[in-house]
Amino acid sequence: MTRRICVAIAGAGIGKAHILGYAQLPHLFDVRYVCDLNPERAAAGAAEAPGSRPISDLDAVLADPQVELVDLCLPPRLHAPMTLKALAAGKHVVCEKPLAGSLADVSEIRDAAAQFDRQVFPIFQYRYGAGYHAAHALKRKGLLGRPFVLSLETHWDRRADYYAERWRGTWEGELGGALVSHAIHAHNLVAHLAGEITEVAAFIDTRVNPIETEDCAALSMRTREGALVSSSISLGACGSTSRFRALFEHMTITSGTEPYHIGSGPWTFEARDPARQAEVDAIVAEHDQGIFRFAGQFADVHARLTGGAEFYLPSLDEAYQSIELITALYDAARNRRIVSLPLPSDHPLRKGWLPA
Ligand SMILES: NC(=O)c1ccc[n+]([C@@H]2O[C@H](COP(=O)([O-])OP(=O)(O)OC[C@H]3O[C@@H](n4cnc5c(N)ncnc54)[C@H](O)[C@@H]3O)[C@@H](O)[C@H]2O)c1
Structure with a gap:
């Protein structure tokens, strides 16, 4: 039992x-x-x-x-x-x-x-949704091919009511801005689907709200599998959407735009070879049902703790990589340089990126 x-x-x-x-x-x-x-x-x-x-x-x-x-x-x-x-x-x-x-x-x-x-x-609940499950299943089956480019949008609407909670928008309380709190999910999907991020360049700014931390960014990244990634981040959108578009050798994948449920549908999967579209559509349809979002991740946690069958539980190493990416992005933006990952053990921001 x-x-x-x-x-x-x-x-x-x-x-x-x-x-x-x-x-x-x-x-x-x-x-x-x-x-x-x-x-x-x-x-x-x-x-x-x-x-x-x-x-x-x-x-x-x-x-x-x-x-x-x-x-x-x-x-x-x-x-x-x-x-x-x-x-x-x-x-x-x-x-x-x-x-x-x-x-x-x-x-x-x-x-x-x-x-x-x-x-x-x-927690990386974007991973748990029908669209993302299908994308990853297609990758596991070798149907995607090499990743060419990925384009991410984290375009949310965050104004004074959001920042009324005093910890938000402060370095001490939130530990960062949209890089840390909003885009972290989409960046985890990149690493999971197209390889760990190995190089970054970044422009980061505070343009929307009167806060200490950043609320806009334009990031360029490269992954171990060679994908070139653009991540556009702003908390100044009219309405909140997230979007994930991935161009692979054999397929173009476009996510839905629901900000908290980007992993869910409706995603589109367009095969380069029309003869394979039916096979792709069948795999996508197989992943239409399941336990998604937080519940999906919790089911995986339960499996891990009881020796059950896990799906793909985000690991502590992935949390390390997500913090390493944020560290590299602040370094790249502040020092106007391209930063390679993994970071060396004596990296100057190893103990944190909070401004002095
Ligand atoms: N995964 C996601 O999609 C997602 C979405 C929203 C927020 N978050 C993250 O979740 C965290 C919380 O965000 P939030 O929006 O719920 O913040 P919040 O301020 O609305 O809620 C935090 C709650 O913690 C309580 N609290 C603070 N110190 C406590 C303590 N010592 N003991 C017990 N309770 C304490 C506060 O009273 C408050 O109700 C943040 O790190 C945020 O980035 C994640």
Whole structure:
């Protein structure tokens, strides 16, 4: 019989969407606590998870031996310290992005996970959607060929109401701007589908909102498989969309534009050879149904912790790479140079990119 994993969610902003994800998997997870310093948010979150308790004290959650997994949906500056604390308390950890504000912090998390024999699962929910599943299946079957170029748009609408939450838009609270908080998902898809990013050049600016951190960027990148990647980022769009277009040797893939669900449909898959289109369409149709978004990733977490069959769970190494990419992008923009990855262990921004 499947073992249910006892989970506590900390932070009930986007944490509420995580709660709904666990609610889709009642046979896999038992949500025991919804923890938030704001009692109304804790109560509203707990109301979505039958049998759970609202609570404000994260230390009390960590002290409960029944809790096996802690899901951190806290403001970014708390991710690394709370992950370390939860690991030391013997918990596995799901953590929202960004996992940390420096490569040094991710390395410390990696060491702590090994020391306490626990696992850390960074959230990259864009991976879990019908369109992206189909794209990756076509890659695994060798039907895409070499990646030529990828074009990404993270064009969101973020104004004063968004920045009313005080941690947002600040280096200390958010650890960065749109590179760290918004485009991180699309950049993870690039590495997963077309190879790790090996070179970057970047223009980064604050043009839309009166904030400390960046809200616009134009990035150029190259991947290990040779793909040339353009990533256009702005929080000044009229309406929010994300888009992912990938030109491979044998196929052109275009994602949907739903900002929080870019992994889902409708994606289009256009084969170069019309004779293969029917085969491609059949593979795409096979991936139309499934458990998507946060629930998809949580199902994979459950599989990992219980020895079940995983799909393609984002790893701690991928979180490291995502933080390494952000480090390289800030370096490239500030010093107006092309930066190669992986970064050397003595890179000057290894302990963080926050301005002095
Ligand atoms: N994966 C995604 O698509 C996605 C979407 C939105 C936000 N996020 C990320 O999720 C994280 C949270 O973002 P948000 O928009 O929900 O922020 P938020 O500020 O709306 O929610 C954070 C909550 O944490 C609570 N909190 C703060 N410190 C706490 C503590 N010590 N103990 C218990 N509760 C505490 C706050 O009261 C608040 O309710 C951020 O890192 C953000 O980047 C990810």
